[in-house]
Amino acid sequence: QLQLQESGPGLVKPSETLSLTCTVSGGSISSSSYYWGWIRQPPGKGLEWIGSIYYSGSTYFHPSLKSRVIMSVDTSKNQFSLNLSSVTAADTAVYYCAKVPSWRMDVWGQGTTVTVSS
Amino acid sequence: QSVLTQPPSVSGAPGQRVTISCTGSSSNIGAGYDVHWYQQLPGTAPKLLMYGYSYRPSGVPDRFSGSKSGTSASLAITGLQAEDEADYYCQSYDSSLNGVVFGGGTKLTVL
Numbered sequence: 001q002l003q004l005q006e007s008g009p010g011l012v013k014p015s016e017t018l019s020l021t022c023t024v025s026g027g028s029i030s031s032s033s034y035y036w037g038w039i040r041q042p043p044g045k046g047l048e049w050i051g052s053i054y055y056s057g058s059t060y061f062h063p064s065l066k067s068r069v070i071m072s073v074d075t076s077k078n079q080f081s082l083n084l085s086s087v088t089a090a091d092t093a094v095y096y097c098a099k100v101p102s103w104r105m106d107v108w109g110q111g112t113t114v115t116v117s118s
Numbered sequence: 119q120s121v122l123t124q125p126p127s128v129s130g131a132p133g134q135r136v137t138i139s140c141t142g143s144s145s146n147i148g149a150g151y152d153v154h155w156y157q158q159l160p161g162t163a164p165k166l167l168m169y170g171y172s173y174r175p176s177g178v179p180d181r182f183s184g185s186k187s188g189t190s191a192s193l194a195i196t197g198l199q200a201e202d203e204a205d206y207y208c209q210s211y212d213s214s215l216n217g218v219v220f221g222g223g224t225k226l227t228v229l
Binding site: 049051108 | 120151152154156162163164165166169175207209210211215216217218219220221222223
């Protein structure tokens with residue numbers, strides 16, 4: 001059974017870079033059928049797609065975040081990562097990673113809370 | 119402002135039927151891109167509830183059904199149960215944004 005687990009710092013200072021990793025277990029990140037994605041949810045608000053990455057490195061990003069986002073895949077560790085630069089308080093959210101076949105998210109991680117504060 | 123529009127809240131008594139609408143545009147639902155629905159129970163990660171308008175992942179009861187008409191989609195829940203109380207989100211692909219779009223979410227209250 002495929003499982004995803006987010007990890008990373010829970011507190012990031014304003015203007016710094018938020019870095020998260022999603023570890024995939026129970027399956028290979030190199031599957032040719034899926035993208036892998038990041039979604040976030042600010043406190044008390046709805047879901048926002050950040051972007052998606054294929055194991056080969058092909059990416060799609062939300063237009064409003066594109067200038068600040070880098071995603072990468074490490075197939076040897078079965079992990080993919082998110083870097084979000086120049087963070088502000090508006091980036092405070094629960095961050096989820098997910099498996100993304102055909103533009104839907106069918107397996108989600110449990111989420112990790114990231115707070116941007118000095 | 120979400121690209122897909124959902125009512126902020128709906129409610130119903132146990133056993134009743136409720137529907138949640140999701141209104142898009144010609145660059146997403148109206149263009150024929152699939153609509154997917156997620157259920158988010160309090161304090162938990164979202165769970166895929168419905169995909170491709172009307173397909174249920176394994177384990178989702180057939181009390182849940184989906185449909186589409188024009189630039190809108192709907193999720194229907196029949197035989198409402200207390201455990202259905204949750205936030206529900208619709209999601210599609212948008213060709214103008216070249217990416218995933220979500221609705222703002224609908225809070226379902228079981229009275």
